[in-house]
Amino acid sequence: xxxxxxxxxxxxRDGLAAGEYSSETLTRAHIEAVEAARNLNAYxxxxxxxxxxxxxxxxxxxxxxxxxxxxxxIPIAVKDLFCTEGVPTTAGSHILDGFVPGYESTxxxxxxxxxxxxxxxxxxxxxxxxxxxxxxHFGAAKNPYQGPDGKDLVPGGSSGGSASAxxxxxxxxxIGTDTGGSIRQPASFCGIVGLxxxxxxxxxWGIVAFASSLDQxxxxxxxxxxxxxxxxxxAGFDPKDSTSAPVKAxxxxxxxxxxxxxxxIGIPKEYRIKGMPEEIDxxxxxxxxxxxxxxxxxxxxxxxxxxxxxxxxxIVAPAEASSNLxxxxxxxxxxxxxxxxxxxxxxxxxxxxxGKEVRxxxxxxxxxxxxxxxxxxxxxxxxxRALIAEDFREVFETVDLLLxxxxxxxxxxIGEKMDDPLAMYLxxxxxxxxxxxxxxxxxxxxxxxxxxxxxxxxxIGKPFDEKTVLRAAxxxxxxxxxxxx
Amino acid sequence: xxxxxxxxxxxxxxxxxxxxxxxLDHLAAELSQIIGWVEQLAEVDTGAITPMTVVADMTWxxxxxxxxxxxxxxxxxxxxxxxxxxxxxxxxxxE
Numbered sequence: 001x002x003x004x005x006x007x008x009x010x011x012x013r014d015g016l017a018a019g020e021y022s023s024e025t026l027t028r029a030h031i032e033a034v035e036a037a038r039n040l041n042a043y044x045x046x047x048x049x050x051x052x053x054x055x056x057x058x059x060x061x062x063x064x065x066x067x068x069x070x071x072x073x074i075p076i077a078v079k080d081l082f083c084t085e086g087v088p089t090t091a092g093s094h095i096l097d098g099f100v101p102g103y104e105s106t107x108x109x110x111x112x113x114x115x116x117x118x119x120x121x122x123x124x125x126x127x128x129x130x131x132x133x134x135x136x137h138f139g140a141a142k143n144p145y146q147g148p149d150g151k152d153l154v155p156g157g158s159s160g161g162s163a164s165a166x167x168x169x170x171x172x173x174x175i176g177t178d179t180g181g182s183i184r185q186p187a188s189f190c191g192i193v194g195l196x197x198x199x200x201x202x203x204x205w206g207i208v209a210f211a212s213s214l215d216q217x218x219x220x221x222x223x224x225x226x227x228x229x230x231x232x233x234x235a236g237f238d239p240k241d242s243t244s245a246p247v248k249a250x251x252x253x254x255x256x257x258x259x260x261x262x263x264x265i266g267i268p269k270e271y272r273i274k275g276m277p278e279e280i281d282x283x284x285x286x287x288x289x290x291x292x293x294x295x296x297x298x299x300x301x302x303x304x305x306x307x308x309x310x311x312x313x314x315i316v317a318p319a320e321a322s323s324n325l326x327x328x329x330x331x332x333x334x335x336x337x338x339x340x341x342x343x344x345x346x347x348x349x350x351x352x353x354x355g356k357e358v359r360x361x362x363x364x365x366x367x368x369x370x371x372x373x374x375x376x377x378x379x380x381x382x383x384x385r386a387l388i389a390e391d392f393r394e395v396f397e398t399v400d401l402l403l404x405x406x407x408x409x410x411x412x413x414i415g416e417k418m419d420d421p422l423a424m425y426l427x428x429x430x431x432x433x434x435x436x437x438x439x440x441x442x443x444x445x446x447x448x449x450x451x452x453x454x455x456x457x458x459x460i461g462k463p464f465d466e467k468t469v470l471r472a473a474x475x476x477x478x479x480x481x482x483x484x485x
Numbered sequence: 486x487x488x489x490x491x492x493x494x495x496x497x498x499x500x501x502x503x504x505x506x507x508x509l510d511h512l513a514a515e516l517s518q519i520i521g522w523v524e525q526l527a528e529v530d531t532g533a534i535t536p537m538t539v540v541a542d543m544t545w546x547x548x549x550x551x552x553x554x555x556x557x558x559x560x561x562x563x564x565x566x567x568x569x570x571x572x573x574x575x576x577x578x579x580e
Contacts, residue, residue: 367516
């Protein structure tokens with residue numbers, strides 16, 4: 001028998017169904033793995049008791065012949081941005097000190113209802129603002145991969161704790177959130193699969209909001225098949241989220257038929273940017289050739305406004321964040337720092353409670369929304385965003401999918417780019433366009449750089465066509481052999 | 486347009502975030518750099534373009550305008566830093 005932590009979700013499901021081990025045994029193996037990997041700082045809160053109780057309930061169901069499906073008894077990790085009833089939820093911020101939600105986010109509720117077992121809440125950039133998992137109040141998380149000189153590397157961000165936890169085999173899968181690349185970029189850095197579904201596919205209810213028109217929850221796993229299994233359990237229409245899409249439930253795993261013959265895959269030329277390492281370009285070409293070998297057709301396409309996606313994002317996202325984060329006022333939950341007047345209490349609380357990156361973005365957002373600047377910045381960005389979405393719409397009239405690199409580099413050492421916000425923002429240059437257009441996109445492990453560090457490629461699909469995204473990604477992972485356990 | 490210290494001070498107050506005096510200078514430079522960078526959007530001709538206001542092109546269901554939740558003040562107040570009875574408290578705002 002395989003070591004239990006080396007399984008993936010699909011195989012663990014089969015093992016549980018065959019009675020090879022109980023969920024309690026499987027869960028205990030992962031609890032031990034979580035404890036053994038504490039040096040990674042991947043978890044903010046460990047919940048072993050909750051996990052064991054959930055595992056035992058799952059075993060009881062199974063013994064009675066009432067197992068719930070693929071996720072029943074599967075131990076997973078949850079980004080600390082999802083509100084979990086009775087379990088502290090920090091969003092990686094000092095300002096949520098002591099906050100214990102009295103309710104459960106829809107996505108975690110769905111997973112729980114499918115029988116999944118929560119091992120703990122994972123580390124992240126504060127309020128999901130970052131690309132390295134270094135801006136959080138609970139310190140940097142580490143990538144299980146080490147740099148060539150033994151340096152500790154970032155796991156990417158903002159869902160860096162979830163990516164690190166999955167890559168280090170402390171859980172079979174994890175959930176993250178993606179606003180501009182926060183699932184896909186860390187997946188690329190840690191050599192795992194990370195899927196951002198179509199905007200509206202997963203309910204945002206109960207997820208601490210960053211930028212409401214961009215935020216989307218998604219699975220982070222070691223295989224594409226596992227991502228399909230998790231997404232099936234996470235997704236679904238939710239009347240509590242007014243942007244939740246009223247679409248039918250889908251069995252995403254059933255779409256993985258290993259056949260991509262005749263699929264047309266676009267290679268957007270604007271993603272070949274200056275200064276991109278040669279090895280990434282090579283990997284991208286190799287990926288395209290692999291897909292051709294599997295029977296797909298690749299064509300060069302153009303997405304003319306790509307270079308404006310990142311600056312548009314850095315207006316839209318901070319603007320929405322400044323509005324969403326107005327709720328942290330020291331009155332209703334979390335930290336409160338006293339002041340002589342109400343304003344002073346607000347200022348003291350928010351001055352002390354927010355870290356530097358969050359402060360920077362809230363100030364940018366406040367500025368671009370302030371009187372006299374709204375049209376010049378925010379409205380302009382929303383117009384550019386419309387052009388970016390239109391580019392995608394047009395290109396999807398002739399192709400089924402797009403193939404791009406996920407990130408412009410491999411994981412970098414912790415501490416790098418900390419004093420240069422723009423250099424940090426560039427991490428998301430390939431992931432932000434699909435976010436602005438609300439499209440589904442997945443990062444799949446594709447190879448390694450010269451130092452043995454993982455690199456991912458990204459598939460971007462049509463709205464609500466996660467099936468094709470996952471089908472192609474599954475073929476790709478099987479052919480490349482990377483990251484599959 | 487570069488932001489000066491006075492502007493940073495003003496937006497910091499609008500955002501109700503206390504910024505120590507000795508950080509204003511550095512912050513002004515940092516924010517100016519970011520604003521300068523996003524201003525490249527000016528190159529894009531957006532004359533006749535309608536700004537994007539919905540992400541997915543579909544009709545969203547509307548809920549009935551009815552109360553579906555509530556009636557548990559204790560649970561709502563459970564996370565408040567300071568509570569009096571069933572109320573949040575704030576520093577005195579009227580004399």
